[in-house]
Amino acid sequence: MRVFPDNPPPMPKPTLPEPDETSGASDMLQVFLQQQGRVEKQLSRWVACRATAADLCQELFIRLWRRKDVQVQDLGQYMMRSARNLAIDHIRSQRSRLRTESALLPEQMVGAPTALEDGHQANHELQQVEAALRALPERTRHVFLLNRIHGQSYTDIARALDISASAVEKHMMRALQACKSSVDAPPVKAPK
Numbered sequence: 001m002r003v004f005p006d007n008p009p010p011m012p013k014p015t016l017p018e019p020d021e022t023s024g025a026s027d028m029l030q031v032f033l034q035q036q037g038r039v040e041k042q043l044s045r046w047v048a049c050r051a052t053a054a055d056l057c058q059e060l061f062i063r064l065w066r067r068k069d070v071q072v073q074d075l076g077q078y079m080m081r082s083a084r085n086l087a088i089d090h091i092r093s094q095r096s097r098l099r100t101e102s103a104l105l106p107e108q109m110v111g112a113p114t115a116l117e118d119g120h121q122a123n124h125e126l127q128q129v130e131a132a133l134r135a136l137p138e139r140t141r142h143v144f145l146l147n148r149i150h151g152q153s154y155t156d157i158a159r160a161l162d163i164s165a166s167a168v169e170k171h172m173m174r175a176l177q178a179c180k181s182s183v184d185a186p187p188v189k190a191p192k
Contacts, residue, residue, distance in 0.1 A: 025065075025068040025069075027075060028064055028065070028068045028075060031075040031076055031079065032061055032064060032079065034076075035076050035079055035080070036057060039057055039060065039079060039080060039083045040053050040054060040057045041053075042080070042083065042084075043056050043057060043083055043086070043087055046084070046087035046091070047087050047090055047091065052090065056083065056086045056087060056090060057083070059086060060079065060082055060083050060086055063082065063086075064079065064082065125183050128182040128183055129179045129182055129183060131182065132178040132179055132181070132182035133175065133178070133179065135178070136174070136175055136178055139161070139171060140171040140174050140175050141175065142161070143157055143161070143168055143171035143172060143175065144171070144172060144175035144176075146160070147168075147172060154168045154169060154172070
């Protein structure tokens with residue numbers, strides 16, 4: 001059995017190297033902080049989304065920080081060109097994703113109907129069937145309920161209602177057709 005101490009020693013905090021460790025890091029950080037607003041605004045224009053622009057700006061900083069020792073003549077211009085390349089890569093990946101999604105079948109898509117949406121659809125269809133059954137003549141509805149809900153055979157229904165078996169069949173066909181038509185009908189839009 002392993003015993004853990006009540007107060008474990010504190011974990012050392014991860015830190016970025018101090019910017020003044022190298023002059024390249026210091027210059028890069030200073031230029032980035034000066035240009036960040038302008039770069040983010042330009043990225044926002046390119047990708048048409050402020051949140052995505054902010055994410056790309058952070059990605060730009062990480063890339064620049066990893067290459068902080070690279071010597072360039074104009075760090076501001078280099079940063080803007082790198083931001084433009086990030087925006088282009090982002091737009092290309094978005095277009096590729098959209099092409100891929102358009103080729104998928106509806107059930108393969110991430111945005112495919114959820115179980116909740118399927119439940120709402122089933123509930124809506126049930127309401128349509130109930131409305132169609134209520135609109136049927138009383139005898140037709142009664143024959144349908146005796147067969148489908150109470151499980152009685154056509155012969156038993158014919159005997160109970162004192163009608164012929166073929167009359168039961170006709171009532172059932174009318175009821176089933178009404179149910180099918182109510183589900184197949186296009187949804188009626190609510191008036192505005």
